[in-house]
Amino acid sequence: MNALPTLSPQARQLATTGLIVGVFLAALEASVVATAMPSVIRDLGGETLYALPFAVYLLTSTVSSPLWGRASDVVGRRRLYLAAVLIFLIGSALCGQSHSMGLLIAARVVQGIGAGGLLPLTLTMVGELYSLQERSRVQSLISGVWGVSGLVGPLLGGWLTETLSWRWTFYASLPFGVAALLLALRFLPETGQPRPARIDWAGAALFTLGSGLVVWGLEQRQWLLVGLGAVTLVGAILLERRHPDPLLPMRALRERLPRVAFAGNLLGGAAYFGVIAYLPLYAQGVTGGGATAGGAILTPMLVGWTLTAIVTSRLVKTVPLARIAQVGFAVLVVMFGALTFAVHAPLWVTSALGFAVGTGMGFSMLSLLLAAQETSSREELGAVTSGVLFARQMGGALGTALMALLIGSAAIQSGGFELAEGLRRAYLMALGLVIVALALSLRLRVTRPAQAPAPASND
Template identity: 45%
Template sequence: MSGSGPTPTGISLRRRRAITAGLLLGMSLGAMEATVVGTAMPTVIASLGGLAHYSWVFSAYLLTSTASVPIWGRLSDLYGRRRMYLMGIGVFLAGSAASGAAGSMAQLIAARAFQGLGAGALVPLSMTIIGELYTMAERARTQALFSGVWGVASVAGPLVGGYVTDSLSWRWVFLLNLPLGVLALGVIAWAYPPSRRAAHVTVDWMGAGLLFGGVSTLLLAIGGDTGAGIWWLALAAGLLVTFWRVERRAPEPLLPLDLLRDPLMARTIAVVFLVGVALFGCIAFIPLFVQGVLGGSATEAGQVLTPLFLGWVVMSIVGARLTLGLGYRPVAIGGSILMTIGFAGLTRLTPSSARTTIFLWGSLIGSGMGCSMLSQLLAVQQAVPRSRLGIATSLNQFSRSVGAAIGVAVMGAILSRGLAGDVPVDGVAAGAGLLGGTHAPALAAALHTVFVACALASAAGLVAALMLPAVRFAGGRTAESVPEPAGGPPVSAPREERVSLTE
C-alpha cells in the first residue's frame, strides 16, 4: 500500500501498516469463530450433553453479536474507535476463555453469548477504522485484502475446528483465540493513537434494549423448550412493536425506519433475511449429519463445509464483475437459483450418501450465496444517498444476521421435535450414543426435515428475489430509491479531533 497522498489521520505509514495487521488478525478471529464451532459441537454434546440445547450455542453468539453491532458503532462515535475496539476484543477474549472452561451446556451458552457481545465490535469497527486511516485510492486495495482474509478465515474455520477437536480437545477451539487476540490487542493499543470527541452523540439505549429483548424473546418463542412459547411470542411482539414506536420518535434512531419505504431496501432485506435463515441452519447441522449419520470424525465434518465457503469466496469476486456488467437482478436471481438447487440436494441425503455428494450441494449453496449477497449489497449502496450509505449497509448485514440466528433456532427446534420419543436429547450418555451411530436412522430422518425447511426458506428467498426492482449502476441512484429525509440530509456525526503520532 502506497503512502503517497495525504492521509486522513496523519498517522505514519509504518503505524498504519501495524494497525492494519492488528485489525486483520482481530477480524479473522471473528470470522473464524462464526464457523469453527460447528465441527466441534457434536463432540461437545458427547462431553457435556444437552442435545436439546444444541442450537443455542450458535444462536446465543449470533444474537448478541448481531444486536450489539449498532451499539458498538454509536459508542465508537461517542468515545472513539480505539477505545471501543480494544474493549470489544477484550470482551471477545473473556468470552472465549469462559467458553473453553465451561462445565455444562448452560455455561457454554452463557459464555458464547458474552463472546458474541465482543465479536459485534470486531468486523464493523475494523471497516470503520480502515475508512479513516486510508485515502479513497488506498481504501479499495485495503478492503480487498480484508475480504480475502475474511474468506480464508471462514474456509479455515471448519477445518481448524475439526483438527483441533480431534487432536487436542474441543475446549481449545475457544482457547486458541487468547494468544492471537492478545497479540492483536497489543498491536492496536501501541500503534493506534487515542482520539477524543468534540461534541456529544446520543446513544439510542432505549431502542437498543428493546431490539435486543424483542429478538431474544422471539428466539425463545421459536426454539425454547419451556412449554410457554405462546407467552414468549406475545412478549416478543410487544417489545418489537414498542421498538418500532420508539424508533419513529427517536432523533437518532438505532434503526431508521424510513429506509424501509424504499422498495429496494424492503425487498433486499426480505431476500437477505431468508438466505440467512436457510444458510446458517444448513451450516450448523451438516457437521452433525456427517458425524452422527455417516460416522465421520470432526475433521471430516469440517472438510465437507470447505466447498461451501470456497464457492462463496470465489463467486463473490466473480459476482461483483457480473453485477457491473449484467446488473444486480440477474446475478441475485441466479444466485438464489443455485442456492435452492443446493438445498434441495441436501434433502436427498441418506445414511449411505457419499461425502462427495455433500461437497457438490455445498459448493452450489456457497456459489449462490456469493452471487446473491454481494450483488444485493452493491445495489443497496448504489441506490441510497451517500449520507445514508453506512446505515443502509449495516441494515443489510443486520437482517442477514437476524435471519441466521432465527434460522438456527428454528432448525434446532425442528431437530429436537423430530427426535422426541426416539432419541434422548439430554445428558452425556445421549450425546455419546448419538455420535456412536446407535440412533443414526432417527437422526437422519430428523435432519432430513431440517434440510427440507432450509430448502423451503431458500425457495421463498428466490420468490422474493424475482420481485427485486432494477438499479442503474452506470447513472447513479435508481428512480425508486429512498429520498433524503425531510429537511435535507441527516446531520452527520461530529468529526473527531484526532491525536496524531509521529515517528
C-alpha cells in the first residue's frame, strides 16, 4: 500500500467524522422509511406500489455500489465521496417534496444511487487514511454507527411521522448531510491515485435494468416484464463472465463456499428485508398501533442482529464458521415458522420472535461472509466481499417485491384479518427461503476454527 496521507491528528479525526456521518445517513435512511410508509400510502395513495420505494432504493444502492468503487480508482476517492453525499441529499429533498408515489419512487432512485457510494468509499478511504493496526478500531466504530442508526431509525421515523409528517423522515437527513459535506470539503484529502481501469458499465446497466423489470413486473403482476427481466439478468451474468474486471467475483463463484455464501445471503436477505418492509404495516393495520409502534416493532430484530454479530466475532476463535452459519439458519427456520402462527398475536409476541429472527441473521450472514473471505485470495477479496453484500441487498429488493405480490394490494389497503392472512403467506415464503439456505449450509464441511471452511467437494 502507498504511504499514508500526511494529516494532523485533529484533521484526520475530523475527516473521519465526516465519513462516519455519511455512513450514518445511508444506514438511517435504509430503516427510517419503513415506519413512514403506511402514512405515505394514506397521503399519496398507490397501494399497489407499496414495496417499490424500498425495492428501488435497495436496487440502485446495490448495483451502483461496485461502480462507485471502480470509478474511484479512475477519478479519485474524495471527489466521488462528495458527489455521493450531494446526490443523496438531492434525493432526500426530492423525497420530502414528492406529491405522488411516482415522484417518490423516482426520488428514491436518486437517493439510492448516492447511498451506493457512501459505505464502499468510506471503507476504502479509511483503509488509506489509517495503518493496519488502527484500521480495525475505526472500522468497528463504523459498524457500531451502522448498528445504532439501524436501531434509532425505526423509532425516529415513527416519532417524526406522528409529531410532524412523514416528509420529515427524509428532511431529517439534510443537516447531517450538509455537515458531512463541509467536513469532507475542509479536512478530507484525496487518498486515491487515479489510474486507467475498465468499468463494466454494460454489466451494471443490464443488472439494473433486469432487476428493475423483475421487481416492477412482480409489483404489477406483469409476467412478461418478469420474463424480460430474468432474460436480461442472464445476459448480464454472461457478460460478466467475459469481462476482465467484472462487478461480481465470477472466478470465485466457481467454488462451492463462495457460492453458498452468495446464495445464503441472497435467500436470507430476501426473507429478512422483505419481512422488515411489512412489519410496520402489521403493527398499524392489524394490531391498530400508531407509527411509533410500527417503528418499535423493528427494533428487536435490529438489536438481535447487532448483538449476535458482536457475539459471532468472538465465537469465530473457537467455533467453526460453517457451524455458526448452520445454527443461524436453523434459528431462522424455527422463527419464521413460528411467525406464520403469530399473524394475529399481540405486538410483544411478534417483537420477541423478531428478536430471534435478528439473532439468526447475525449468526448466518456474518459467518458466511467471513468464511468466503477466508477462502479467497487477496486479489479476489474485495470482489468476493462486495459480491456477498450485493447478493444480500439484491435479495432484499426481490424479496420485498415478492412479498407484496403474496400479500396483495387489497389486503394492504383494507388491513385487519385480510392483511394478517397476507402476511402469513409472506412468512411462509420467507420460511421456504431459509429452509433452502439451511440445506445449502449443511453441505459445507465443518473444519477447525484455525482453518477456512473448505468446500465439501470440488464440483
